[in-house]
Amino acid sequence: MTTADKGAAARAETPAATEETPQAAPRRGPAPAAGPARFMGGQPAEKSMDFKGSGKRLLAQMRPERGIISVALVLGVLSVALTVIGPKVLGHATDLIMSGIVGRKLPEGITKAQAAAQLRAHGQGGLADMLGAMPVVPGQGIDFDAVGVVLLWVTLIYAGSSLFGFVQARIATRVVQRAVYRMREQVEEKLARLPLSYFDKQQRGEVLSRATNDIDNIQQTLQQTLSQIVASLLTIVGVLAMMFWISWLLALVALITVPVSVVVATKVGKRAQPQFVQQWKTTGKLNAHIEEMYTGHSLVKVFGRQRESAELFREQNEALYAAGFKAQFISGIIQPAMMFIGNLNYVLVAVVGGLRVASGALSIGDVQAFIQYSRQFSQPLTQVASMANLVQSGVASAERVFELLDADEQEPDPEHAERPEEVRGRVEFEDVSFSYTPDKPLIENLSLAVHPGQTVAIVGPTGAGKTTLVNLLMRFYEVGGGRITLDGTDIAAMSREELRANIGMVLQDTWLFGGTIAENIAYGAPSGTSLDKIVEAARATHVDRFVRTLPDGYDTVIDEEGGNVSVGEKQLITIARAFLAEPAILVLDEATSSVDTRTEVLIQQAMAQLRAGRTSFVIAHRLSTIRDADTILVMENGSIVEQGSHDALLAANGAYARLYAAQFAEAVAETG
């Protein structure tokens, strides 16, 4: 599924509108565009623990680019400054036009003062007052040369502003993408260095959510805020300055709207919040119902419960509709409300400005400029407000990612790794002790020697430590005491790669990656393995037959949602994979438990060939599958309680004999 996320760049840089009209996509409640993972619970935390620290560290992620960032900052300041000056200069052109109109009506050759006096004499006191603020030359029409020069300047100013803005945005894009690229890289490298115990303690979904959702969220936040927050703040300051410069009275009028906007936005926002909570709650409920009904799809059908299921769905769907409507309506009011305030402001400025012009305290051009400014003013304000939320959520995500990056790593491999002279497959456990948690010792003083080519079967109840034994051999976990040697070399002195390269493994949890069946089988083999070899391995492990019932055969793509491939079949594929890898030591960890016994026998025949000359460890529940092992280890509570061949152990009449009897007594009884 397109898990992930977001129209990414779609909201990357909200086109900052100059007018109050179209606010670009304000965030309505929790990010509407979220991947399913997030949808199903892995939501990035809303509040951060250490906002300052994590915020600083997030910014520090961009340190390698700091040179270019300062260039971007300078360009940003220049761009904003030019944008801010523009309307004022343009207003000057309007003034020149206005003066031309007024001037032409006046007789030539008199001074401004005389003209004013004349106007008053004609009862046009208002117009006379206006003259004071205008560069009027009585008798002269519009001075197009002067207007032309002003407009040329305006053009240059705007062109410069756009150019600087463009370069700045380009740089910002690169900086953000680089920083996020590095973070992804760091996380991925970190995952490779984390010990397996980390993944045991953390839920996989949780780790995954940090590596995907949280980083996506950071990218979004940085993209949307980094260049804009600076520009917005600069614009606010610049516009405010210009407004005061033109008219402190009008500026104060415009400033009134700021607290009003803030109050309205927070008031409405507060009322919307619980509605959003409700919306997400009902979403969760509906989600849970859908999940159950889809997962148990055949049961719903076979038990004839479709009508009830549909009824419950309808109820919850209706509830979600009601909650969603309320949330969207209430939060949707904010924007018209802001527009309303903006328009009121417009009216106020027009009226007060008009009065001021009439009294000669202000020129028309200035009023025109002021109107433009007041519109430019409300825009970045709203933007900064909405970005505050984004930044909060982005920093919270960053914190979660940093937590992951700070987790303890596994011991690095020794610098001068040793290696056995020749790997023949002799494995020895010498006095090994181990525990997952310090207060619960699991394996104590375990010793065991396995000769090259031997097959060792490990049996015992769940939790006896069978899998742990293998984990230690693979160095997924490090021994707590004693040592394990491979052909005489302590495996702790070897590099993990070197050690594991000699061991082929089929695990309890079948893991296939998103690729074709052929690619999955070839996973452990050197690249460039021919299809013939793959098919050969598939035949030997009985994968071939069911692959041929699939529409695309070996090219069938296996994804997480796994369509046509059953659990047992997936297991067969992982067996084929180990088969093809041809390692010196084999580990089969309850691998064949969902394969039926007949197939298992066939696999065992194939495995017997593979095992020739290889040391093998087999962990299985079914005693029938391990009868031909050279040594059978019976484990209980972390220690080996019995050791020997099938016949010897039966003769000894101990734990193994009891296990065996339990499994076959009933079968024998029925036969008899």
Next chain:
Amino acid sequence: MLVRLARAHLRPHRRSISLIVLLQLIQTLATLYLPTLNADIIDNGVVKGDTGYIFRIGGFMTAVTLLQIVCAVGAVYFGARTAMALGRDIRAAVFDRVQSFSAREVGTFGAPSLITRTTNDVQQVQMLVLMTFTMMVSAPIMCVGGVVMALNQDVPLSGLLLVIVPVLGILVSLIVRRMRPLFRGVQERIDTVNRVLREQIAGIRVIRAFVRDTHERERFAGANTDLYDVSVRAGRLMSMMFPLVMLIVNLSSVAVVWFGGLRIDSGSMQIGALTAFLSYLMYILMSIMMATFMVMMLPRAEVCAERVQEVLTTDSSVAPAENPVTELRRRGELELRNVEFRFPGAEQPVLKDISLTALPGETTAVIGSTGSGKSTLLGLVPRLFDATGGTVLVDGEDVRTLDQETLAGAIGLVPQKPYLFSGTVATNLRYGNPDATDEELWQALETAQARDFVERMDGGLDAAIAQGGTNVSGGQRQRLAIARALVRRPEIYLFDDSFSALDYATDAALRAALGRETDRATVVIVAQRVSTIRGADRIVVLDEGRVVGTGTHSELMADNETYREIVLSQLTEQEAA
């Protein structure tokens, strides 16, 4: 795809939509009227020095502003209502469709993917529609209105629009056209990066065991670099967009002042019109920007709509009967006649030429290796799949002609993976028979060898069961699933390898009790353990999708090589004899 999906589901809301358009129209016109009033203030109030006029028009402007907010809020109200209703309706349509699916369609899509499509994808489409109603509808109105108002101010000066609007339109659409595939690309690559990460976390043991760290590192670096490249390319276009549009907008206002000045000089235009004209120009250009923005949001919603539409246009391979038979003789005779099942386009069928009859009072067992098609065979009876050849008959009626609920009423299935629903033990047991008494529940539990542990559970019958039944062990889950089928008291029992998680002793006790409980019913058991089925009246041996033998245990032991192989793999020769 998006349009088709939205149009189909918006039809019932035509009225609301017209109302939204109307409200947005008034709202936009009110907004557009303001600059005209402002021009009026300047020309008739300021220039003439008439303070009273300024106040009067100022008051009128306030009234217009009020009208504007009332309409805007109204538009949001109906917009939110319609968009949310659309989401609800599409969700319901998808849910209904999925319910009609057979196991094959569910398997092809995968349950998790279907869940995402029903919830998240619909949500995306819904949000886009909401944005359209609240923002997008007013864009064309504002554009047209702006042009009209501009013409109203001064016709010749409006000639500038003939240059400005096309230039902006062409530039923006050029950029958007290049941007859309890039956005899609970004989305796809984010998916890839996340998928690789997910696989690395899920498969960490295998990766380490097979020493594929370097390979995985390279795979990730490749995906990450791909993502970076496309993101930067998209970002570059994006960073061009805003300054470019701003430049055009600003240069337009310069042109307006210049040409407006000439018009004023010649006495054909008033100075107030200049300011108003500038405002209208902004509105027109802004509406174009808005449209652009929506276009950029489209790719994601489109992908989602496609995924939703894919579900809605997929027909169930199990079509409901046209004139369904709702009455059965209810005896429980089950017959398969020359049944074949094949996945579309597969080289080999999963099942081929299967014929068998299961009669009331008898136990029929099916045994065979993994992949031999045993589970598929059972699924054909309750129509989780439909056979691609031959017929499946229940009480002499082709299952395809039966009403789904009638058919379901005759069958009790215990699936291979015993899934329990969240709720209590009792709600799960009553799943197939809501009217069952507590006594009947306990009796079923006793037969299923589940009485002991249910009694020990906190709350007994009312003990909580987690989704999927994850709070009980695999063996307990299997026994509860068996009890659930027993409570239903069907004529035909289908057990799909339902005893695998039980130890041998429990398995034996359960089968003994089950024999008494189901002695008049038809029982079909699929199993891997020979001990589970050796007492069956009839054993059907499947191999590679075909029946290779039918008979009792001793008959098959005598003359069926495949069966003997299976038995010998589990018992020693002596034990089997």
